[in-house]
Amino acid sequence: MPNYYELLEVSPNASPEVLKKAYYTLIQQYHPDQFHSNYKQFATQRTQALNEAYRILSDPIQRKQYDRRLALQQESRSPYLNAALKHSALKILFIGILVYTALSWSGHFMKLALSLPLVKWIVIPLLLYGVYRGFRLVRRLKARA
Secondary structure, rough: OOOOOHOOOOOOOHHHHHHHHHHHHHHHOOHHHOOOOHHHHEEEHHHHHHHHHHHHHHOOOHHHHHHHHHHHHOOOOOOOHHHHOHHHHHHHHHHHHHHHHHOOHHHHHHHHHHOOOHHHHHHHHHHHHHHHHHHHHHHHHHOOO
16 A cells, blocks of 8 residues: 555645645646656656545545554554664664675675775674664564563
8 A cells, every 4th residue: 555645745644734735736746748758657657646645635534544554554564673674773784784795796896895994994893783783672672572
C-alpha cells in the first residue's frame, strides 16, 4: 500500500488546508501537459497517484480507514526490525560497510583502500563501533522479549 502522506509530502496530522495546498502544488508540478513525450507517461502516472491520494485523504471517513490500514501495516513488521532500523549505530555500521566495500571492490584496490587514512582511522572504527552497538541492541531487545 503506498504511503499517501509521503506522496503528497505532508505529515500524517496535516490539516485539510495543508493537504489541499500540497496537492495543488504537486499537480501543477507534475501535470502531463508540461512534459515532453518522453516524460508524459511518468507525469500521467504521478498525477493519477496524486489524485487518488488527495481523494482518500480529503475525505475524513476514508482518511480514518486509511490511517488504520497504514498503522496495521506498520505494526505487522517485526518489532526487532523496527528498533534496529531506528538505531543509529546500525546505520553507522551499514554506512561503514558500504564505504569500505566501495573502496575495496576488487583485489588491486585493497592495498589502496587499506592505505587510505580515511579507512584506517574512520571507516574501520565506525564498523567496530557499529558492531559493538548492534550486539548491545540485540541483547537489550532479547532481554525485553
